[in-house]
Amino acid sequence: MTFALASKSILRTARRSLPRTQFQLSSAxxxxxxxxxxxxxxxxxxxxxxxxxxxxxxxxxxxITAFVAGxxxxxxxxxxxxxxxxxxxxIAIDNDAYEKGLPENFAPLLxxxxxxxxxxxxxxxxxxxxxxxxxxxxxLLDVQPISDITAIESxxxxxxxxxxxxxxxxxxxxxxxxxxxxxxxxxxxxxIEDASTPVVDGVDPKVEPLTQWVSxxxxxxxxPDLGSAKRVVSGGRGLKSKEEFDRVMTxxxxxxxxxxxxxxxxVDSGFADNSLQVGQTGKNVAPDLYLAVGISGAIQxxxxxxxxxxxxxxxxxxxxxxxxxxDVGLVGDLFEKVPELTKELESKA
Amino acid sequence: MSGGLRILVPVKRVIxxxxxxxxxxxxxxxxxxGVKHSMNPFDELSVEEAVRLRERKGPLKVSDILAxxxxxxxxxDTLRTAMAMGADRAFHVDVPESExxxxxxxxxxxxxxxxxxxxxxxxxxxxxAIDGDDGQTGQMLAGLLNWSQVTQASExxxxxxxxxxxxxxxxxxxxxxLQAKLPMVITTDLRLNEPRYATxxxxxxxxxxxxxxxxxxELGIENNKKLKTLKVTEPPARQGGGKVDxxxxxxxxxxxxxxx
Numbered sequence: 337m338t339f340a341l342a343s344k345s346i347l348r349t350a351r352r353s354l355p356r357t358q359f360q361l362s363s364a365x366x367x368x369x370x371x372x373x374x375x376x377x378x379x380x381x382x383x384x385x386x387x388x389x390x391x392x393x394x395x396x397x398x399x400i401t402a403f404v405a406g407x408x409x410x411x412x413x414x415x416x417x418x419x420x421x422x423x424x425x426x427i428a429i430d431n432d433a434y435e436k437g438l439p440e441n442f443a444p445l446l447x448x449x450x451x452x453x454x455x456x457x458x459x460x461x462x463x464x465x466x467x468x469x470x471x472x473x474x475x476l477l478d479v480q481p482i483s484d485i486t487a488i489e490s491x492x493x494x495x496x497x498x499x500x501x502x503x504x505x506x507x508x509x510x511x512x513x514x515x516x517x518x519x520x521x522x523x524x525x526x527x528i529e530d531a532s533t534p535v536v537d538g539v540d541p542k543v544e545p546l547t548q549w550v551s552x553x554x555x556x557x558x559x560p561d562l563g564s565a566k567r568v569v570s571g572g573r574g575l576k577s578k579e580e581f582d583r584v585m586t587x588x589x590x591x592x593x594x595x596x597x598x599x600x601x602x603v604d605s606g607f608a609d610n611s612l613q614v615g616q617t618g619k620n621v622a623p624d625l626y627l628a629v630g631i632s633g634a635i636q637x638x639x640x641x642x643x644x645x646x647x648x649x650x651x652x653x654x655x656x657x658x659x660x661x662x663d664v665g666l667v668g669d670l671f672e673k674v675p676e677l678t679k680e681l682e683s684k685a
Numbered sequence: 686m687s688g689g690l691r692i693l694v695p696v697k698r699v700i701x702x703x704x705x706x707x708x709x710x711x712x713x714x715x716x717x718x719g720v721k722h723s724m725n726p727f728d729e730l731s732v733e734e735a736v737r738l739r740e741r742k743g744p745l746k747v748s749d750i751l752a753x754x755x756x757x758x759x760x761x762d763t764l765r766t767a768m769a770m771g772a773d774r775a776f777h778v779d780v781p782e783s784e785x786x787x788x789x790x791x792x793x794x795x796x797x798x799x800x801x802x803x804x805x806x807x808x809x810x811x812x813x814a815i816d817g818d819d820g821q822t823g824q825m826l827a828g829l830l831n832w833s834q835v836t837q838a839s840e841x842x843x844x845x846x847x848x849x850x851x852x853x854x855x856x857x858x859x860x861x862x863l864q865a866k867l868p869m870v871i872t873t874d875l876r877l878n879e880p881r882y883a884t885x886x887x888x889x890x891x892x893x894x895x896x897x898x899x900x901x902x903e904l905g906i907e908n909n910k911k912l913k914t915l916k917v918t919e920p921p922a923r924q925g926g927g928k929v930d931x932x933x934x935x936x937x938x939x940x941x942x943x944x945x
Contacts, residue, residue, distance in 0.1 A: 436861075438863075439824065439827075439828075439834055440827075440833060440834065443828060463857055464837065464855070464856040464857045465856075465857075467820050467824075467836070468824060468834070468836045468837075469824075470824075471789070471820070471821035471822075471823075471824035471825045471828070472824040472825065472827060472828035472834065473828070474790070474821070474825065474828075475790065475793055475824070475825035475826075475828035475829050476828050476829075478790070479790070479911070480788050480789065480790045480911035480912055481789075481819075481821055481825075482912065483818065483819045483820055483821060484818065484820075493915065496818075497818065497920065498715075498816065498817055498818050498917070499700070499706045499715060499815070499816055499818070500815060500818065501920060502705055502706050502920065503706060503708055503715055503917050503918070503919070503920070504917070504918050504919070504920050505914060505916075505917050506914070506915040506916050506917075506918075507912045507913065507914055507915065508912065508913040508915055509911065509912055509913075510911050510912070510913065511911050546831075546832070546833040546865055546866070546869075547833045547834075547835065547863050547864065547865040548863065548864045548865065549861065549862075549863055550851065550861075550862040550863060550864050551861065551862045552856070552859060552860065552861035552862070553859050553860050553861075554856075554858045554859035554860075555858055555859050563857070567944075600875070603876075604875075604876075609859070610839070610855055610860070610876055611855070611856075611857065611858050611859050616815065616818070617727075617812075617813070617874075617875055619857075624943075624944055625939070625944040625945070635703075635705055636702065642920075642923055645944065646939065646942045646943070646944035647923075648935065648939060648944070650935075654928070659925055659928065660923075660925045661923040661924075661925055662925055662926065663925070663926035663938075663942055664926050664927070664928075664929055664935060664938040664939060664942070665925065665926075665927070665928040665929070666928065666929055666930075666931070666932070666934075666935045667928055673932055676932045677932050677935065677936070680932055680933065680936050681936070681945075684936075
């Protein structure tokens with residue numbers, strides 16, 4: 337009798353009415369949640385933009401482990417990541433076999449480390465490296481990955497653009513491990529500070545890669561990186577030739593300290609290198625200023641730049657779709673207007 | 686490598702690339718009824734590359750080009766197009782519209798089964814479908830098969846008759862070249878080739894080429910959905926800010942907007 341009374345005590349009832357179950361659940365999740373943030377490096381040099389995976393991991397809550405693999409990374413890229421605040425540890429795999437990021441051996445490497453540590457989330461960038469690698473990892477774990485996310489709503493719910501950014505899809509994953517690539521322009525990279533996170537060894541299954549790396553040909557440039565530049569000037573078919581593209585766009589970019597981008601039409605016509613393509617199938621950019629020169633504004637192009645803060649356009653066709661989204665547009669011959677603009681910018685600099 | 690190249694080319698029927706998709710009223714997806722569909726542009730590149738490998742008469746002869754598509758009945762149109770471009774035969778895996786689209790993992794498992802059944806040694810896929818924009822299927826298939834994978838290919842060269850293949854791929858900042866032995870999975874990037882148009886005689890011929898209907902259950906594949914679409918919405922609309930008349934006004938407007 338006393339027992340029954342006690343169980344109905346006012347205190348107990350009051351406590352029960354608190355939304356504590358929900359609260360406990362989410363804190364329990366946060367405790368169990370552990371994220372692997374995949375970082376990119378080349379020749380020991382950390383790819384700074386891949387630090388956005390740590391930012392995303394912080395949004396999820398829970399513990400964060402950074403992961404980097406390649407030739408001698410322990411004393412180079414891993415040591416640098418270790419300075420980022422808020423990390424549990426950095427797993428570094430020192431092995432030349434992972435230097436080129438070949439997915440045939442890098443995927444089993446990740447899988448072994450994911451299994452050993454029981455990560456609930458794995459986040460990489462939607463870069464050439466991440467896109468190539470993480471779906472393979474997911475398949476090995478029998479998981480449906482989530483590509484190119486732009487926001488995190490909760491530990492299992494993510495937002496991503498589909499149809500070239502013409503629709504925004506919110507998806508909930510039912511997989512025990514979430515394998516995610518993120519859109520770099522949606523998450524700021526974590527700053528490198530003065531923390532001293534422990535750098536530890538991971539498991540190295542030493543799977544022989546099935547593929548041999550032969551060579552590479554990277555465009556060398558002193559310009560800011562297209563994906564992370566504050567200002568981007570982009571040229572389209574209107575530039576007419578590679579010579580004109582270089583003659584008109586280079587000084588304009590110089591006057592703004594901007595990266596140079598291009599539309600698919602310009603790339604296909606050989607005016608600019610493939611790696612400069614902005615759009616659904618090229619790079620996504622979201623600079624403070626995007627200046628579109630001689631670009632009509634096809635949906636595939638808009639997909640890659642419409643999150644820019646300010647969009648300006650110079651085009652001779654007043655009906656070009658680019659003007660529908662440009663914050664400021666100038667109708668005119670680009671061969672006249674761009675040099676004039678360049679001059680004006682230089683004189684004020 | 687005896688028997689030459691037996692190529693599998695998965696193709697997807699998607700809303701035509703030039704159309705702006707509309708979100709449906711219930712915010713569960715994109716309106717597809719009565720909308721023009723075409724072959725996913727990256728898949729056209731895959732078919733074209735397979736046909737060119739045959740035409741190039743390189744060290745390895747192409748003995749078979751099999752196109753496959755999973756989805757509702759209309760996918761057969763897409764497969765006929767692939768055959769009109771030069772594929773030898775096609776499989777249509779019938780997935781009723783009501784079941785929705787297959788997730789890339791399911792597609793990869795389905796393709797894995799077909800690869801085994803058909804003794805395929807080269808799979809050429811598009812790097813991404815322009816509707817879901819996932820860019821996953823090729824890599825997942827390569828993982829399941831434990832085959833070499835080269836994604837975002839801009840050049841494919843069969844080096845010798847042992848099945849050594851050299852592929853140049855587009856990466857951030859440029860290109861890289863890789864070599865691997867068959868069997869392998871390649872995904873195509875835009876610069877790989879320029880797909881041909883199907884000519885009328887070839888369209889007529891394609892009607893006589895074998896198109897076999899299959900079902901997922903026949904292949905032992907379940908249409909599992911691991912992702913739940915909670916909602917599909919319009920992206921935030923961007924309003925044009927109007928036009929200016931000359932360069933000085935352009936500069937002052939940019940300053941006003943804080944961009945300079």
